[in-house]
Amino acid sequence: MATKKTPTKRAPKKRTASSDVTNEQLLEFYREMLLIRRFEEKAGQMYGMGLIGGFCHLYIGQEAVVVGMQSALEERDTILTSYRDHGHMLACGMDPDGVMAELTGRSGGYSKGKGGSMHMFSEEKGFYGGHGIVGAQVPIGTGIAFAHKYLEENAVNVAYLGDGALNQGQVYESFNMASLWELPVVYVIENNSYAMGTSTARSSANSTELYHRGAAYGIPGMQVDGMDVIAVREAAKIAVEHARSGKGPYIMEMMTYRYRGHSMSDPAKYRSKEEVQKVREERDPIERLRAVMLKKKVIDEAGMKQIDKDVKAVVSKSAEFAQSSPEPDPSELYTDVYADA
Amino acid sequence: MPIEILMPALSPTMTEGKLAQWLKNEGDSVSSGDILAEIETDKATMEVEAVEEGILGKILIAGDTDNVAVNTPIAILLEEGETEADLANVSSSVPNSVAVTDTVAESSTPAPTPVSVSGPAVEFVAPESEWDGPVVKTTVREALRDAMAEEMRRNKKVFLMGEEVAQYQGAYKISQGLLDEFGAKRVIDTPITEHGFAGLGVGAAFYGLNPIVEFMTFNFAMQAIDHIINSAAKTRYMSGGQVSSPIVFRGPNGVASRVGAQHSQCYASWYAHCPGLKVVSPYSAADAKGLLKSAIRDPNPVIFLENELMYGTSFDVPDTDDWTVPIGKAKVVRPGTDVTIVTFSLMVGKALDAAEELAKEGISAEVIDLRTIRPLDTETILTSVRKTNRLVTVEEGWAFSGIGSEISAMVMEQAFDYLDAPVKRVAGVDVPLPYAANLEQLALPQSSHIITSAKEVCYRS
Incomplete structure (x- = not known):
């Protein structure tokens, strides 16, 4: 899929895919996407065992979006997202042990077991949640971008949102302020075609061009093949550079797909098995990168196997940690409500 | 090593289910994502997906078997290169993954665990030190402006944002002069976009700035209440x-004058309900200044409820730029011995008027200005009630689930034996506030109501 851009501002010069991506970076993308997939599969298994409670929203299928975006960011940049957040945390370098232990509600989790799947944070890694109210992360991310500008840090915030969140009013309130005040924020719409069970065609006007949603505010947008990690990276470089250079916000619409249900208990009656199978066979981001790397002889089958094995070990370790880490002490019930004045 | 495939749970409450049918046979090779079997519960049918690659070595539980307990091994998967001979060396259980294919509720509710209503211990808060230095007659309006200006001089991360706060100098002129001194970077006119700028402020606070978010009135903050509670608190x-x-949400709260139901409401009990928030509502200019400075320095989200009718009222304010009043400490504004009147904000004035009248009839009323609603200074209230044995609460908001209700319950729990009469609540009438002058007057607590209630709890007529 070609990268389409909104005509509201002069489109930046198009860069060819795979321009400057090194073999080492390709291997890193592959490893990170595989880590997210295996981690999420393990989370699904552990949910099935009753070790993870409540809601659990898996990122399987969408891995290229966050891995490609993250590769275009610098250490001082920040990100935040909605409740489908495990992939984002792993991509920004958070410890899989701490993420998995939060899913099991243990004291070794990032929020000491008090946040759960949807609520984790790491100031150290620039990850600001993990937000459970659809769309609420968008003004918050805009506010972090405001702080970046206020503190003159030359940093950028990436605020991820789904195609469903894009119909919340506060998203447009954010677009308006971000453009008005030229805030360094990149809005990444992860368009996986379904807002829970409602397709974009049934929920969103002009649903094939959601990247135009900022046009009224003068925010440039582009549509990107979110199943191609290299395309994501190349597009991200343009958007992030735009925001960092003081030109204000940018909107990226990532055309992606989630293989699993909205949450673990989603019957997924709103789409056919064939539809899911077709995406898995034809557009899977991990298989596509694997094919590219084999063709370019970046790595051989044996090397791939070794990466698989290494990733599996990391995930197994996180699952073990998440089961052996103790439950939070009952005294934790009352801590962290207020900071000491 | 061969891997056991376990009976999966559809939800944390599922304990057993029916293994409906196998879609793979023994000896079939399996790759990640393949559907192995179908499982039924009373709520749904789900498919069991393979996570590991391998060969389905042995089916342990046949299709069409009822009541299979969760986590029972149902099959054994052989890894690449393994044969039936390896079946004996089954590894520690690795469960399978599930995908649901039928209707099921979005959540399962675990049984509630009983919790104590008392919660964490209330921390003792020391009152502000007595001020015996010079004082300046200052309006509440100026006191609030001075508090912000002083804190902005003290800390570059403090900034003010809201509708009309900069060029217009504030809809109620609270921010007069701030744009001139601090510039447009730190005194920011926002669009009319409460939900958006409240959320933006919270994001800036997450990142370490200290925003003061002004709502033109707290009535408009209902557009933003999700960010105040779900994001900030x-x-x-x-x-x-x-x-x-570390954010302050401030602005006028409660009833102004003849502005109708949508612009006339007290939000004290709404926000006081929520752990994670602090809620402040001062009466005097000295408290307004000292508490706003404390609120700006506080690392927690603070709801600062002002009153438009108080903005022009003057009080003595300590002549210093370092006057702070601690959050969480009430103040006895008139000592007395016969009845305790607990109130806050504009109603402090009505209570003081009532106390003056009551004194003429030989009733000595003690008036407590809460100043902070959350955390509530229970000790000051209890000390007074243990002395007077009688309590009247006064608030402008509705009585139902109000601040008076909370205080009444607290006193019953902690000082029941000291009460010589049932607690009386004086509150706004249980209707949306009317516009007509006479009806508006009838809907709001007046000094006469306070006097009547105080006499009732003293069994005087």
Whole structure:
């Protein structure tokens, strides 16, 4: 899929895919996407065992979006997202042990077991949640971008949102302020075609061009093949550079797909098995990168196997940690409500 | 090593289900994502997906078997290169993954665990030190402006944002002069976009800035209440103490004059309900200044409820730029011995008027200005009630689930034996506020209501 851009501002010069991506970076993308997939599969298994409670929203299928975006960011940049957040945390370098232990509600989790799947944070890694109210992360991310500008840090915030969140009013309130005040924020719409069970065609006007949603505010947008990690990276470089250079916000619409249900208990009656199978066979981001790397002889089958094995070990370790880490002490019930004045 | 495939749970409450049918046979090779079997519960049918690659070595539970307990081994998967001979060396259980294919509720509710209503211990808060230095007659309006200006001089991370706060100098002129002194970077006119700028402020606070978000009135903050509660109040807890929201939401609260139901409401009990927030509502200019400075310095989200009718009223304010009043400490504004009147904000004036009248009839009323609603200074209230044995609460908001209700319950729990009469609540009438002058007057607590209630609890007529 070609990268389409909104005509509201002069489109930046198009860069060819795979321009400057090194073999080492390709291997890193592959490893990170595989880590997210295996981690999420393990989370699904552990949910099935009753070790993870409540809601659990898996990122399987969408891995290229966050891995490609993250590769275009610098250490001082920040990100935040909605409740489908495990992939984002792993991509920004958070410890899989701490993420998995939060899913099991243990004291070794990032929020000491008090946040759960949807609520984790790491100031150290620039990850600001993990937000459970659809769309609420968008003004918050805009506010972090405001702080970046206020503190003159030359940093950028990436605020991820789904195609469903894009119909919340506060998203447009954010677009308006971000453009008005030229805030360094990149809005990444992860368009996986379904807002829970409602397709974009049934929920969103002009649903094939959601990247135009900022046009009224003068925010440039582009549509990107979110199943191609290299395309994501190349597009991200343009958007992030735009925001960092003081030109204000940018909107990226990532055309992606989630293989699993909205949450673990989603019957997924709103789409056919064939539809899911077709995406898995034809557009899977991990298989596509694997094919590219084999063709370019970046790595051989044996090397791939070794990466698989290494990733599996990391995930197994996180699952073990998440089961052996103790439950939070009952005294934790009352801590962290207020900071000491 | 061969891997056991376990009976999966559809939800944390599922304990057993029917293994309906196998879609793979023994000896079939399996890759990640393949559907192995179908499982039924009373709520749904689900498919069991393979996560590991391998060969389906042995089926342990046949299709069409009822009541299979969760986590029972149902099959054994052989890894590449293994044969039937390896079946004996089954590894520790690795469960399978599930995908649901039928209707099921979005959540399963675990049984509630009983909790104590008392919660964490109330911390003792020391009152502000007595001021015996010079004082200046200052209006509440100027006191609030001075508090912000002093804190902005003290800390470059403090900034003010809201509708008309900069060029217009504030809809109620609270921010007069601030744009001139601090510039447009730190005194920011926002669009009319409460939900958006409240959320933006919370994001800036997460990142370490100290925003003061002005709502033109708290009535408009209902557009933003999701960010105030779900984003600002809860994030410190949800992040295990990692991310705080050092933010102040301030503006006029309660009834002004003849502006109708949508612009006339007290939000004290709404916000006081929520752990994670602090709620402040001062009466005097000295308290307004000292508490706003404390609120700006506080690392937690603070709801600062002002009253438009008080803005022009003058009080003595300590002549210093370092006057702070601690959050969480009430003040006895008139000592007395016969009845305790607990109130806050504009109603403090009505209570003081009532106390003056009551004194003429030989009733000595003690008036407590709460100043802070959450955390509530229970000790000051209890000390007074143990002395007077009688309590009247006064608030402009509705009585139902109000501040008076909370205080009444607290006193019953902690000082029941000291009460010589049932607590009386004086509150706004249980209707949306009317516009007509006479009806508006009838809907709001007046000094006469306070006098009547005080006499009732003293069994005087």
